[in-house]
Amino acid sequence: MNLQHDSIKQPPPPLPARSIKLPTAFETTLPNGLGVVIVENPRLPLVSYRLALRTGDAHDPQDLPGLMDMLTGLLTEGTESRTSREIADEVARLGATLQAGANSDYTTIAASSLSLFSENIFELLADVTLRPVFPENEVELAKQNTKESLKQQRAQPSFLASEMVARVVFGDHPYSVTAPTPESIDATTRDRLLEFHRSEFVANNAVLIVAGDVDRDSLLPQIESLFGGWQPGDVSGNDFPDPPQRASRAAYLVDRPGSAQANIVIANAGIMRTSPDYFPMLLMHTVLGANASSRLFMNLREEKGYTYGAYSSLDARRTAGSFRATAEVRTPVTGDSLKEFFYELNRIRNEPVSEKEISDAKSYLTGVFPIRLETQEGLIDQLVQIKMFGLPDDYLEIYRNRIQAVTIEQVQEVARKYVRPDEAAIIIVGDGAQLQDQVKPYAEEIEFYNTAGKRKIRSASAIDSRTAAVAIAGNWSLQIDTPLGQSIPAKLTLAQAEDGLTGRVESEMGDGELVSATFDGESFAGTISFDVAGHVMEAQIVGEVANDQMEGSISLQNAPALSFTGNRERESATDSHG
Template identity: 55%
Template sequence: MVEIQKTPPEPLAPIPFNIAEPVRETLPNGLRVVLVEEDRVPLVSYRLAFFRGDAHDPKGAVGLTSATASMLTEGTEKYSSRELAERVERLGAGISSNASDDFTTFSASTLSIYADEILALMAEILFRPTFPESELDLYKRNALENLKYQRSQPNFLASEQSARLIYGHHPYSVVSPKEADYERLDRESLVKYHDSAYVPNNAVLIVVGDVERSELMSQVGELFGDWPSHEFTLPKDEPIPARDDRTLTIVDRPGSAQANIVLSNIAIPRNHPDHFATTVMNQVLGAGASSRVFMNLREEKGYTYGAYTRIDAKKQAGDFEATAEVRTSVTGDSLKEFFYELNRIRDEKVRPEELADAKSFLTGVFPIRAETQDGLAGLVANQVMYGLPDDYLQTYRENIDAVTLEDVQRVANAYIHPERLAMVIVGDADAILPQAKEYAEDIEVFDAEGKKK
């Protein structure tokens, strides 16, 4: 007879998280190099990161940073765009370049036997890009088509309004260039921006993988040592506006059967001391399928397939968001439950078992993120680029475990402000407004093109 176990098994021992101590060096031209030797597999990953992103677009040139980054790999003095792609493919490697709000990152990964060739190819791309007119025209056409698609997506429309309301005139308020911004791009602007923005004294080369320190530094010095440094300035940031009241913004999509809800307010930047406490708090509140808002709005009420919260922490600032896509007819009921949960986590301590579950999940999943070399490279890159402590990765689980019930309630009160939320709802305004108007006196309605009605 099989005996049925009536209690769950004891949890497994924590997975060890051991990574080599990073080696840090700086070239005479100011280029920082961070190396993590990792020989579990014969691979190597490179990240050349510049501390300059979309938020640092020159005045009147929205989209220039991303365009320059994307076009970087579309041809050099030695290779056309096609020849470059074929060479990378023959080596079984990958090369990409892109910009985020705060950084521009030029990445490559390959088998370690081709590491020297790929690093040399990165130098070729970095120092001798041609920004072909034909490729730029293709980039602009694709970007304009993608913009049309984005404007048909409720999530994009909600993000556009939320960023405007939260960040005001700060560059973080821009979620995408507009049609005129793309049309304005030209090859001369890309060349000029590349020459002024891609400087070694505002960059760091992160290398993770099966490489030997002395050999790497010798090649880095040979390829990047003569890269001239020069003074640079970043555009002055606009202040982030303070919010005094709760507001309601509706993006009207007549006839829509669904309402996309985004509730947001300013929170913390990525390197804030409360990062670990807010991470745990958010895990309890809305980060996953066992969180409070998910269990409430989906499992108990059946209003949506998913309801979530997150802390979007960037270099200079961050925001808290609560989101759900619900049936139009239950928009008001969904708002009621959101505010119930937002107030509850502020007013009451979470249960000890909720805290334990959240910490167990976060500490358990963390080592998995470093199982692949690319994942480990991403973790190291984030640590370096956001200026996190040198032991951030090694002490991550310890810091998560140190969060208390009191910490969770404290940060909930500090960074969730139901009375000052920017409420954005995308859907049928005629159906939504009667359900949502009780939550704010300041109400505005826009069309899908972002024009006020």
Template identity: 65%
Template structure:
């Protein structure tokens, strides 16, 4: 018999009212050479974080040298005109700092952090690696060897094979179609090519310098001017890339991994850019459908069916294009059954309005996790960097929760119908062709099959049907 005094344990507590976000107000200045400087003063901790970000990423690589931006950014900390790789590493370690660089499809970043007492030191190190890299030949050869070993390891991962195939299918001749360098492009890279690309892409009028933490505006600007004022501007590349392929029907691509006990499934269609007005409704819709462990896909394919450890969907909204995708790794013997459940859920989110509780839970989740991204200084500066690199509104952080809350049931249904298109989806399955081909054949008019190296293979299907 239940104890009446314990009744409260059967009801979850009501959510607390939203607290006002405490976000420091950034101050923006621009140097004569075009470098935009964002200063975010926050004295909670004696730390300083720095980001030097360029609106040039992997998508801007020369067509014959995919991977150039990744190799270039890796090489920035491997030697400068005045320092060797070892000297850079030792100086960073001596002050307990971090200094690294990297690139994604849309932009490249040099990032640093240190105790505020070492701000001048880490600032000078960051400027040195960003502006005066020497691309030492011995370090370049080592980077090439390591990159090629990583490429071999990548091809052993079904998730990489699925992403590679999907990008090629969805993006066509757009640069986003390239997700990895080739052996030929890595071998072809030279110091001169890296230096030339660096001169063209790493220019102040295509960059934003963000400084956050225990700093003072006037002192920071004096340091910035000393380190960066002589940096010469250049011509900013204006991309003229082809549009994404128009998809007229569902298509299926099988990457054969003989003997694989699992199938990696990805179902996708072209999506939206990061600044699209449907971004927030689509974010809420995706949270209902498959963003977390309480979403529909997870509850169906894992909890109800037991086909997988997790099934999810995602909105990949980039600067120039994007995708919507649903994915899972499932047992090989339930590959076809998993596709059936995926398409059932994709159709349901398009045809049936979401329940009030689902909508409320999705909004609560998004609003609840949002402040976590701003809790640390590193998280805060990265959010401001995203705003600048993706061209988001200046009030993006302050209005995020309001824009999530404003999404209605009608909005969710509208964006699902507009941006989730299962009848024209690309289906990519990585698995053992011998055991799964017959299971999946009915989900498209035909199947294109490839090996793990990306080479086309013949498909043997007893009976291929055009409808599922």
């Protein structure tokens, strides 16, 4: 026996869990209801601030999805006493950071700097939080940028998959909305932003967390000076509709004709962040698909080679959640991938996980947890979640004990409760014509959608290719949007061919031949071959067609997709009559 060789094959035993030494947190509440948490940690001359409000994207007005996202993006674009340029210059002069953002449940305004400049950046944080003015020119610029960003997102399969998952899993719950619409962007005004800021940015809706090289006794008067006059108000509730209960399995195909890849998501409704099932779910998720040593990855990537990675995700929010299994696979192996997904989902339900699997999962979770707390930003992130989700005050201290206490029986119990393959929603973004037959064995019904998120009338194969070619043939005038906000004109010529469509693209970026193209009556897709300085390059073009209008994107390999809009050119009298 080669003991040296055998010892190399065996992984080393896990190291003992690192001890966690958490600095003491001081908590108080100002008379106006503002919660305050101060963590004194003079180890480094740095200070981090985080103001968190219990209002997020889920609280957007129904007619203005995306309002909070736009509002947070505009907080640093002008206050009653500072212009956008002055704010940016001051942040740069201090060598500091200042930013704001929102997720579905809460909003944060974050700042950090050397302790030498901490009072300056703290005053600036208070100014942008309490006294933004949302200048008209900045609002219009933000609306334009948001529209461009939305077009770019619609060219990304991952965005289309996430959008459809949210719609299907959350139903009438506001978590179902993942992005604004062009109509809601147009309807956003400075007055609506000011009104939303007045109603949601109230003292008793917020918590201020400060960590780093600070002295509590000198910091508290500064907090009182900056925020003591902030008025309280009515706080938005969380009385939202429950997500729908599914009774059967169904598939939702977002059709991107010509796609070489299929983005797969298999989803069920999940848990709230405060659920007593959270820790067993976390262990189950870690065994099933959290990382590269989990079951899904080992099956679909290592054994089958269908994908670069297959994972699960546990999305636990304030009032609802979801559990998902995901992968991006080659289109021809989509059906085979679904087979393996459902094999693993059923196995985690029906068979107890092994002692080694649960032990490894516990070691992983308890091992990475201290790393998250090593930096001030990491510690503040955890404190924000505790306050925004209403977790126990001693959550950080008890986390590892809660992980270690989970049993194999509890893991199987939550798997049976929340992993429900027979009631799952299967969301796939890809070429519907190639996917339809592969998906049929795994879904009782299949719905088709285009990349704009609209239900398609026809299935992927319900229209004759020759009939479709006639319907789209002709000259199309396109306007291609660039990341710099410019618009480049182009001409797309499509003609009927024996096997479908042929055509050509002409623009100042270059001319190219359409080497392959398909059209199913609603969705158009093709491959364009360009000759650039003697080198052949290919681009993918996809678009949705309705009423002589086309909207879509053009993608070059390893480059951002460029969105476009277009109209069919009307034939002139000369063209019509020869």
